[in-house]
Amino acid sequence: xxxxxxxxxxxxxxxxxxxxxxxxxxxxxxxxxxxxxxxxxxxxxxxxxxxxxxxxxxxxxxxxxxxxxxxxxxxxxxxxxxxxxxxxxxxxxxxxxxxxxxxxxxxxxxxxxxxxxxxxxxxxxxxxxxxxxxxxxxxxxxxxxxxxxxxxxxxxxxxxxxxxxxxxxxxxxxxxxxxxxxxxxxxxxxxxxxxxxxxxxxxxxxxxxxxxxxxxxxxxxxxxxxxxxxxxxxxxxxxxxxxxxxxxxxxxxxxxxxxxxxxxxxxxxxxxxxxxxxxxxxxxxxxxxxxxxxxxxxxxxxxxxxxxxxxxxxxxxxxxxxxx
Amino acid sequence: xxxxxxxxxxxxxxxxxxxxxxxxxxxxxxxxxxxxxxxxxxxxxxxxxxxxxxxxxxxxxxxxxxxxxxxxxxxxxxxxxxxxxxxxxxxxxxxxxxxxxxxxxxxxxxxxxxxxxxxxxxxxxxxxxxxxxxxxxxxxxxxxxxxxxxxxxxxxxxxxxxxxxxxxxxxxxxxxxxxxxxxxxxxxxxxxxxxxxxxxxxxxxxxxxxxxxxxxxxxxxxxxxxxxxxxxxxxxxxxxxxxxxxxxxxxxxxxxxxxxxxxxxxxxxxxxxxxxxxxxxxxxxxxxxxxxxxxxxxxxxxxxxxxxxxxxxxxxxxxxxxxx
Numbered sequence: 001x002x003x004x005x006x007x008x009x010x011x012x013x014x015x016x017x018x019x020x021x022x023x024x025x026x027x028x029x030x031x032x033x034x035x036x037x038x039x040x041x042x043x044x045x046x047x048x049x050x051x052x053x054x055x056x057x058x059x060x061x062x063x064x065x066x067x068x069x070x071x072x073x074x075x076x077x078x079x080x081x082x083x084x085x086x087x088x089x090x091x092x093x094x095x096x097x098x099x100x101x102x103x104x105x106x107x108x109x110x111x112x113x114x115x116x117x118x119x120x121x122x123x124x125x126x127x128x129x130x131x132x133x134x135x136x137x138x139x140x141x142x143x144x145x146x147x148x149x150x151x152x153x154x155x156x157x158x159x160x161x162x163x164x165x166x167x168x169x170x171x172x173x174x175x176x177x178x179x180x181x182x183x184x185x186x187x188x189x190x191x192x193x194x195x196x197x198x199x200x201x202x203x204x205x206x207x208x209x210x211x212x213x214x215x216x217x218x219x220x221x222x223x224x225x226x227x228x229x230x231x232x233x234x235x236x237x238x239x240x241x242x243x244x245x246x247x248x249x250x251x252x253x254x255x256x257x258x259x260x261x262x263x264x265x266x267x268x269x270x271x272x273x274x275x276x277x278x279x280x281x282x283x284x285x286x287x288x289x290x291x292x293x294x295x296x297x298x299x300x301x302x303x304x305x306x307x308x309x310x311x312x313x314x315x316x317x318x319x320x321x322x323x324x
Numbered sequence: 325x326x327x328x329x330x331x332x333x334x335x336x337x338x339x340x341x342x343x344x345x346x347x348x349x350x351x352x353x354x355x356x357x358x359x360x361x362x363x364x365x366x367x368x369x370x371x372x373x374x375x376x377x378x379x380x381x382x383x384x385x386x387x388x389x390x391x392x393x394x395x396x397x398x399x400x401x402x403x404x405x406x407x408x409x410x411x412x413x414x415x416x417x418x419x420x421x422x423x424x425x426x427x428x429x430x431x432x433x434x435x436x437x438x439x440x441x442x443x444x445x446x447x448x449x450x451x452x453x454x455x456x457x458x459x460x461x462x463x464x465x466x467x468x469x470x471x472x473x474x475x476x477x478x479x480x481x482x483x484x485x486x487x488x489x490x491x492x493x494x495x496x497x498x499x500x501x502x503x504x505x506x507x508x509x510x511x512x513x514x515x516x517x518x519x520x521x522x523x524x525x526x527x528x529x530x531x532x533x534x535x536x537x538x539x540x541x542x543x544x545x546x547x548x549x550x551x552x553x554x555x556x557x558x559x560x561x562x563x564x565x566x567x568x569x570x571x572x573x574x575x576x577x578x579x580x581x582x583x584x585x586x587x588x589x590x591x592x593x594x595x596x597x598x599x600x601x602x603x604x605x606x607x608x609x610x611x612x613x614x615x616x617x618x619x620x621x622x623x624x625x626x627x628x629x630x631x632x633x634x635x636x637x638x639x640x641x642x643x644x645x646x647x648x
Contacts, residue, residue, distance in 0.1 A: 024469040024473060081428060082424075082428060104428060108432070109465040134436055134440045138433060138440075141430075142345075142347075142351060146348055149350055
């Protein structure tokens, strides 16, 4: 077994070696630009880790794993068009650097390109990998649709929110773990157990992301703090705050939500103070720990070396303590 | 063998039987809407025809063939966003009926949904079908990119135009024929010969489309005549006209191209008259006949029943004589 950073280095090298056709450059340059913008490479690294934990050779997982990273970056590319986001990982997004049409079309090409990488497996593994990948992709679109639907709704429940982030974020981490297990020719029950590990970890991961938007350090976070707060995004924190706030807290929170002209340096600290008053920081941390524990428990049901188990739990600890 | 209309009826029935998930409706309703808007169903029908001609059972081609129709309609959905087209097959386009974000996301889902249908084949055929489909999809994006690039260029040659329409339109007809042959377990050489049939037919088909924009009957064409002329779209006709026009024709054509405020009922007949004066109607018809002959010649190299050959040539004749 290797450390997460070693798996990430292997994924990064494979990504750096991707050959993009030169022409038409308007189609392929935005894909190369997107893939060169870095990121944690969490999904392919997880796939490699799961493959080795399940007794496989990481070379059998590598190209499909890169397919997952291509897919993830395609979703970010199109999401940035839909969200009108200008900056991603410190650089202009594709629709800002080029234009909307380029972002739409090169995103489409990126999805098919990702599918081509998933298909770079042996014929015998292809049906399982392709079914897993396509199903996961559909769920992710569903998650994005619910996320957009929630913007128009005032009564989103915590359960609905958790289901939305499960679809939008967690299933791809589950898919990465299962894909690695399939590359190791694990049986379906074992592969599904790997899926559950990634799925639970993904929920912890996204709740941690919600917290970073509120309590992250602007110097390390990579994007501005308080974006969710400014957009009244219905996160785990805001939904719970609206449910739990009483008296002055409730009145102030509703006023802050309703004030469309609020200054960032006023609104963000004010909402944060309400969250803290309601002890939502502790409540979020507890929820994250619960999902983390669930991931560890799923791990306990899988037959793997202590070294492999340690690699996963080390990664979990790192993800839920991360600052970016 | 059946007639084209019979294959189209089988495809239409399978399309009508597609089950779309109900929720989230913002994601799936636009897909169902798009697929219910009709169309010739040329691609799946061709796949079924090729499958039977190659000695296969059309049930083995049917679901992947529907995947091609889903894919084709996905490309139209996203192209309509990029081209800001409001009407398709007499109905509002998805981005007009809903909005751009819905069109982007449901288009993405439609591409993955199409891929899922392609994958509804036997494990042994999956690698060939998946490779063919993904390669074709990438070429179609390339064609769309070249089409958009050409809008910014003044020196597009006839050869470049033909290559663009080959990518944007013909390869999917080639893919449909080859996919049918693969469903019949044809060897690679035979399957490639089927591909060539579709590819040549596709070039004839697109040149006919260019002609319909100029000389089509508005009552049967389904969209307004002269759209390409009004947009100065660099079609086979306009590129040749610019190359061939001399004296008064050249001056008048350049003035019509430069006039951004030209009235439709003035510009369309004026450009049409120049095309006719330059005998481009005859020149286009000759080019169409050449590609049609090439498709027939490719057919001659494939071992199939006279009945199957007749089904293809009857379809060719109909396509190059079609009025919509």
